[in-house]
Amino acid sequence: MAPSALLSWMTDAAGREDIAVRETKRAVTYGALREGVLATAAALRAAGVNAGDRVAIALPKSIAALECLLACLVIGAAYVPLDRRAPAGYLRMLLRDLAPRLAVVTPEIATSLKADAANPPAQSGLPPLAVPTQGAGASLLLVDEPRNRLDCPESPNDLAAILYTSGSTGVPKGIMLSTANISCFTEWAGRTFAVASSDQVSSHAPFHFDLSLFDIFCTLAAHGTLHIPDETTLLFPGALRNWIADAAITVWYSVPAALVYLSARQGMQGLTSLRQILFAGEVFPVPALRRLMTDLPGAQYVNLYGPTETNVCTWHRLASPPESDLAAVPIGLQCDHYEVSIRDETGQTLPDGETGEICVTGPGVMTGYWQQPALTASSRLPGRDASYRTGDFGYRRDDGQLMYSGRRDQQVKSRGQRIELVTLENTLNAHPAVREAVVIPAAGVGGTRLLVFATPREAEIDTRILQSFVANHLPAAYVPHRINWLSELPRSFNGKTDRAALRDLARNLPDL
């Protein structure tokens, strides 16, 4: 079998002494990583894993977890990282959906998955479980006998990973990514951001989040060093700042929230080792971006756009900080391996300047949703396999730059007019008293109400001040009905704003 394009680093890794991955208490050389991956692959094979299988992995982010997912690729199996903090019931649902050959989990998760002994149906969907043994040279300790194995259908040829995202209806979708899907992105990103063997790359995103594909595969392909912070470090700006400084991180990729959180405490000042700061996943509040770029002027700042189904499909390097807090940051130009078009509901391409759905065609588009062919078909442009209708809206500016206008479900009618929530959020974020604002539309007595959840920069300000600020910049339909101040916005596992939690909060507000 030809070695996976994602494992090119292994071909000359034997005996290499340069550091491949560093975590808090341990580092491995390229030579040692290769040996660890091969040992883990042997252990997975012994547990019955073959090419075409899937392996679920619910472990803390670590060298051991990385070796496990790379070992799957060595075998030709797909790795499926799961959030180890998710409740047991949710993990069980994902495992039932996935039908993996094996699930590699922590001892705690193994216990909680099996805890429902009084509930046989809950047990029946469980795959065989394995837990990694402690210490160097990751081999696996089997918990279950492989004969417990379920009926597991074979994955499509070349499948490298399945990343689960929570669907808007609450039913998780398994996004299938082939080796070709991932490698066309990592080749583009490695070339565009000139990732090199001297680079110290942060691994900020969890492995079940698509940003990790850049961290892992671009770094290893370039023979750079990947740095895995411990989970406590991520929570404390002072610790994170020290970690960036000590590791002399050169390339950083995260959701905007992590950078906003750091820069709000002046935590980015003086971190001059950083040369590339990449962000994706949601809109970066412009005032925070301006502050960040002013605090740390030497780095290059790049706005990346793309859902997990396509990974990054457009990019925009900011030559200088946005000129005003009300400036909109483009999502930019299409990546080399993609064709990005703006289309109407019938699939017709729209002229520049008109707002429509952002549609993507090219070799990076997912092979489909795991075992959901109808959903997969409905996400495609008619008659085009490697295509994806993002459900995001945008338009192409005169200068060719693509602009993001929000999700399909973020366009609402307020006071009889169609408004885009992202436009209102950008304007609210531009007010000096606001650190971050999110707009949640809610059904009220007199029609849709625009509820704002915001965190203050320092002190909360009166609702009327913010309302008149909006009225001075946007049509009257955009004026929010109510401002709710919070000390922090709720975040989902991947650091994005948890809009579902805010909708719950909105439902419990009196007097809509």
Added chain:
Amino acid sequence: MDIVTDRVIVWLGGIATRPIANVTADTDLLDAGVLDSIEILNLISYIEEVFNIAVPVDEFVPDNFRTPGAIAALVGRLREPTA
């Protein structure tokens, strides 16, 4: 027990979704499963607000927030210059 430790313990017992009881000045709040990330951020915001302090980035490290006692020591240190 000093006032800061006391307020932290009362706050932990008052988390609406999941009150945390049996906390002492030495309970490790960062141990897996005690506080989740949002709760830690909320606790820090609460402390900054009620004790009228701003935790500078260099002090914003796990060891200063590991236990109610450590938080009390931090608050004491940050309030000292103006006391």
